[in-house]
Amino acid sequence: MTEPTLLQMTAPLREDFAIPYHEFGPAAEPLQVALVAGLHGNELNGIFVLSRLAEYLRRVGDGRQPGQELTGRVIVVPAVNVLGVNTRSRRWPFDKTDINRMFPGYDRGETTQRIANAVFQLTRRAHHRIDIHSSNGDFEEVPQIRLYEPSEDERASAMLFGLPAVIERTTDNVFTSTLGHAWHGTGGENFVIQAGRAGDLQLSHCERLFRALMAFLHHSGIVTGMQLAAEDQDTHYFPLGQTFPLISDYAGLFVSHVQVGAWLQTGDLIGHVYDAFIGELRAELRAPVGGLLSGIRRQPLLYEGDLIARLQTRAPVAGWSAAVTGQEQ
């Protein structure tokens, strides 16, 4: 099996390397979907799910899924930051730049600008484009779709995945250099998916994400003849104004039992902060508003101002903020 590559490059010492991808579906049909993961080499949920999805789509393409058929072409890039995956690094390991801060890229520029350019040129022709991330190693996100200044078509299509949350977010200056932002400027329908936490696999999130991508391929008619398993729980749509970040006023050790995806009432316990030297309880953290717990801190060591959790509220809430903070996506 020789797979296509989106970029080939020499290396200072090791062998020449390539960024391979998968392409499925009838060659004569237009490119319908581009799925990208592993722009950050330590975000493993998306890499695992896309490699598994590629295995499924190959079976469909080979006629090994009776009754199922691809009506358009699909591109799957399980990992862009290949060297980063192999060295467990979020960033491009050589110069420590973040590939998802290099878009739309430049074919004559720095190494990661060249990589970004190759990814963008390959995927921009697809009508539906999906970029899958995990949070960083400190935070766990319930599988969710993030939309930035979405079109009505994007709002509607985002619901087809059946993920627990579709969340509209604001973008800041730094995020103008992401793949999602570059896609946004070229029309089509664009989705950034966040699932779980970097540095590890969370299998329940992977399964949820896999089902979501299958559901999207089914509902959008790209794969026909698919029998979907029982429907997942409801998908909730959260416009701007319905994301509440819980910030810690304390440093110390954060300890929590709660699970992402839970619906919390105002006052429900989220966790405790302890002084890490004398062991005293510093604070008991309770939900300041009710809502879906879309993300929770998993890193115990806590600085002042760290994000503890995000709650998605059923109605607009004072103190909301949907800005992306820190090293996410």
Place this chain on the structure above:
Amino acid sequence: MHIEQDSIVTLQLPYREALHLRRTTFRGGDGPRVAVVAGIHGDELEGLYVCHRLAAWLEHLAEVQPQALRGRVDLIPAMNPLGIDTLERFVPVFDADLNRNFPGDAQGLLPQRLAAAAMQALSGAALVIDVHASNIFLREIPQVRINQAFAGTLVPLAQGMNLDLIWLHGAVTVLEATIAHSLNSQGTPCLVVEMGVGMRITPSFTEQLLLGIVNVWRQLGVLSADLTLAPPTHVPLIADDGNVHYLNADRSGLFVPSIEHWMAVRAGERLGSIVSPHHGGVLAEVSSPVDGVLFTLREYPAVYEGSLLARIMATGAA
């Protein structure tokens, strides 16, 4: 003259310790206030040494001619203290580029709190100088970088800084999150100095910049007009996006320069070669595309395809 040290913000760390953003202040009269900041990237040390030399210069002034300080000087040598203490370019733990977190947020994450505290401390100054030292990959001739949008205010100040180059660059959205853009947008003039290389200090560049800074301070009235100073020795060239040429590696390997930094080069002149450690041959020759001056030269030998090797400012007719 009064000299004092304080912390502009203190943040608790998870286990026992606290992070202090330290400042040294030299107070003279009621004249203008200026500041020098450095160490936003933890691997850039040139600016820390600049602060040391400025402190030594001011302490000497306090002994011999204290009334010559008419205004106030703030030195913040280590904007990213955790990065410097742990030999990391970014803010450790947060893996965040502090110079992409401005103007910051006093209620935000630690990098945003540092940024917000710095903005509050620096806002309203007559001039802030933000000293950078490139990175570990590239060596830079002493230069000032100015966003075209602020050229009217900043170029006249930069002209007196005794540096070799003023580089006027276009607006880039990502760079709006820098300390310089944030201060300049608020009307506090901020000059970005780039010089030397990461993880090293270059004392000759420091002395060159020191002479420029004290001359500009005298011009601003921070130092008394009758204070005798050696005059600037360097006149900057003006580079912009139209005359700066980038040389990126065509092949991965080891880059070995065959030319000194800050030299005049001719079109077609060989600048170095990219070689393989696996065999004795040359993978690629690197030559200048134009007549010009080499103001950026790669310091770190290993290169990937695309790695920047040099920047040349064209000096010939277009």
